[in-house]
Amino acid sequence: MSEYAIQAKGLTRKFGDFTAVDNLNINVPRGKIYGFLGPNGCGKSTSIRLLTGLLTPTQGSVNVLDLDLPKQVEALRLRIGYMTQKFSLYEQLSIEENLRFIAQVFGLDRHAQRKRIEELLSVYELDKRRKQRAGSLSGGQKQRLALAAATLHKPELLFLDEPTSAVDPQNRREFWERLFDICDTGSTILVSTHYMDEAERCHSLAILEAGCLRADGTPQQLMQDMGAKVVEVGGEGLRQLKEVLTQLDSVISVAQQGVHLRVLIKDLITEPIAWLRAQVPEQMNTRDIKLVRPSLEDVFVNCTGEGRQ
Amino acid sequence: MKMLNRITAVTYKECIELMRDRVTFGMVVMLPLVQLLLFGYAINTTVRDIPVAIVDQASTAFSHLLIDSVSATQVVNFTESYFTPEEAMQAITDGKVRAALIIPSDVTNRYAKKLVAASQQGETPQFEYSLNRPIGQWIVDGSDTTIASTIKQLRNMPMINLTDYPKNQTAATFEVVQFYNPEQRSAVNIVPGIVGIILTMTMIMFTSISIVREQEKGNLELLITTPIRSIELMIGKIIPYIFVGLVQMGIIIGAGHLFFNVPINGSLWQLLLVTLLFIAASLVLGLILSTIAKTQMQAMQLTFFLMLPSILLSGFMFPYEGMPVAAQWIAEVLPATHFMRLIRGVVLRDANVMGMMNDSLWLLGFTILGLIVASIRFKKSLD
Secondary structure (H helix, E strand, O other), X not given: OOXXXXXXXXEEEEEOOEEEEEEEEEEEEXXXXXXXXXXXXXXXXXXXXXXXXXXXXXXXXXXXXOEEEOOOHHHHHOOEEEEOOOOOOOOOOEHHHHHHHHHHHOOOXXXXXXXXXXXXXXXXOOHHHOOOEHHHOOHHHHHHHHHHHHOOOOOOEEEEEOOOOOOOHHHHHHHHHHHHHHHHOOOEEEXXXXXXXXXXXXXXXXXXXXXXXXXXXXXHHHHHOOOEEEEEEOOOOHHXXXXXXXXXXXXXXXXXXXXXXXXXXXXXOOOHXXXXXXXXXXXXXXXXEEEEOOOXXXXXXXXXXXXXX | OHHHHHHHHHHHHHHHHHHHOHHHHHHHHHHHXXXXXXXXXXXXXXXXXXXXXXXXXOOOHHHHHHHHHHHHOOOEEEEEEEOOHHHHHHHHHOOOOOEEEEEOOOHHHHHHHHHHHHHOOOOOOOOOHHHHOOOOEEEEOOOOHHHHHHHHHHHHOXXXXXXXXXXXXXXXXXXXXXXXXXXXXXXXXXHHHHHHHHHHHHHHHHHHHHHHHHHHOOHHHHHHOOOOOHXXXXXXXXXXXXXHHHHHHHHHHHHHHHHHOOOOOOOHHHHHHHHHHHHHHHHHHHHHHHHHOOOHHXXXXXXXXXXXXXXXXXXXXOOHHHOOHHHHHHHHHOHHHHHHHHHHHHHHHOOOOOOOHHHHHHHHHHHHHHHHHHHHHOOOOOO
C-alpha cells in the first residue's frame, strides 16, 4: 500500500483549445485533509473530476488508492465518496429516502442500511427532520445531508468540491469539526475551496491557478517559504499612498485592510521598513510601519496573480 | 442480486418523484382522458351541415321542394340567400359560406325533360343531350378536399322525394359490405389510434425528460461516482413508465368503450402484448433522445419533432395508402405507424400479434436496436 492516497503525474485536461488542468503533479498523503486552494475557474473542480474518474485525462497518469485510472475506475467507486459543488441529491425525496437510496445503490443490506442511516441522522443532527423533503432544507442542512450521503458507505477517500460555499460561518465551523472526525477514522479527505480560513485548516494544500500548481505544502511551510515580507502601513490618505506604492518594482501587492495597508515586498529587500521609508520619504516619515507575520492570503497573492481572463 | 437491488432502488426513487410531482402525475391520467374526449368528439371525417348559400332564380314550388330536399340530406345547411351567382361567389370568397347552389329559372322545365330522358333509358336515345341537363349547379370552395368531395356526393342525389317516379339512377355496379364499423363512426377508428398518439407523447417525453433532468439538476454527477451502471440506471428509470403507459392505454380504451361505444373485439392479452411492444419501442426512443438533449427544454423539442410525423404520417388521421411513397417510407420508420395497425387490428378486427407479424417484429427489432444505440451513447462519465 502506497503512503499516498492520490498520486497524479503530469495530469492534463483540455476542452478543445482550453487547457483546464495543466501538467499537475500532486501527492496526497493518506489519513490527512488536503486542500485545493484557488480562485474560481482555476481548475479545482476539473482536477477533482479527473481524480474521481468522472473525466478522462488528456495526458498524465492518476493513481488513486493504488488503483490506476481510468482503467480501474469501477473498483474505485465503492471506496470513494464525492460531495458535488451543487447539491445533487433528490429534492423531491425526504432526507431519509435520499439516504436510503444511496445506501441501496452502494449495496448495503437492509439491517446495515437502517443502522448506518440512524447513525448518520444523529451525527449530522438531521433526525428530527428525517421526513422533510431535501428541496425545502436550508443551505447548512443540505450540506450536512450531502456529507452524510457521501460518507454513508464509509469511504477511504472523500472528495469535497467547495463544500461550504453556501453556508454561514457557524455551520462552516461545525462542518470542519465533522471533517476532522471523519479524518480521525483514517479516511483521507480532499477538499477544494476559495476561502483562506478554510484552507488554513487543512493538513496540507495545493494552490492552483489557471490550471497550474503554483505552490504546495503545509500552510505553515507555505507561509515560511513564501519569499516575500509583509509590512503594515498605517496613517491617513491610504488610497493615494496605495497608488504610489503599487508603482514600485519590488512591491508585489498592496491591499487595504481597514486602517492599514498590507504591503508585500520581495524577499531581496532585507530591511523592508527602512527601504519603504527611503522610497517615498515625504509620505512615509510620520507613518507607523511594522513587519508582520505572513498569512495564507499573502502566500496566495504572492504566488498567483498572472491568472487568466 | 446487487444489480437487481440497484435497479429496484432507482425504480422506487423514480416512483416517489413521479408521485410527488403533482402536475406530471395529473398529466398521466388527465392527458389521455382529455385528449380522448377532444379527439373522440372533434375528429369526424363525415362532414355535416356545411354552411352554403342558395341562389334561387326560379322561385317556384318545385325549386322550394328541391331546396328542402337538399336540406333533408343534412349534408349542407342553407345559411345565406342571394339573387345572383356573383353575390354567392363573393360570399364564398369572404368565407361566409363554403359553397352555393344555383337553381336556374327553367329548373322545372329541365327536371321534366330529365324525367322523360330517364323513362327512355335502355332505348335508343331520341332526344339530344340538352334534354338531360343537370337541373342546378353547385359552386364550391374546393380548397378543402374533404368538403369538396362531400358536396360532390350530392351530384347524384336521389330525387325520389320530389316526384312519384322511380329514382333516376341505374343499379349499383358493386355491392359493398362494411365490416368492423358498419355505422361508419369516426370514433371507432380514432379512439384506438389515440392510444398510439398519447403513448408516443408521454413515453418519449417522460423518459427523455426524466433522464435529462438528472443531468441538469446535477444528480447524475453524484450517481456516476457510485457503483450504479448506466444500464441499471436506464432500466430502473424506465420501469415505472411501463406501468404509466399501460394505465393510459387502459384509460383510453376503457373510456372510449364507455363514451364512444368503441368495441373491444380482440383479446385483452393481445391488447396488452401490442401495447407493451409499443411502450418498449417508445421508451427506448426516449432514451436515445435523452442522450442527445442537454436540457429538459431540448428534450421537449426533440419529442415534438417526433410527435408531428407520428400524428400526421402514422395513419392516425389520414390513411397510410393515400400518402406518396416517400412519406410512406418515413411512416414505416416510426414505431407509431406499426402500432396504429396493430392496435386497430386487435381492438377492431380481433387480429393477433402472430397474424400481424411484420409490425410486431418491427417494433421488437426497433426496441433491441435502440437499446443498443442508447447504451453505447449513454456514457457513464462527464466527458
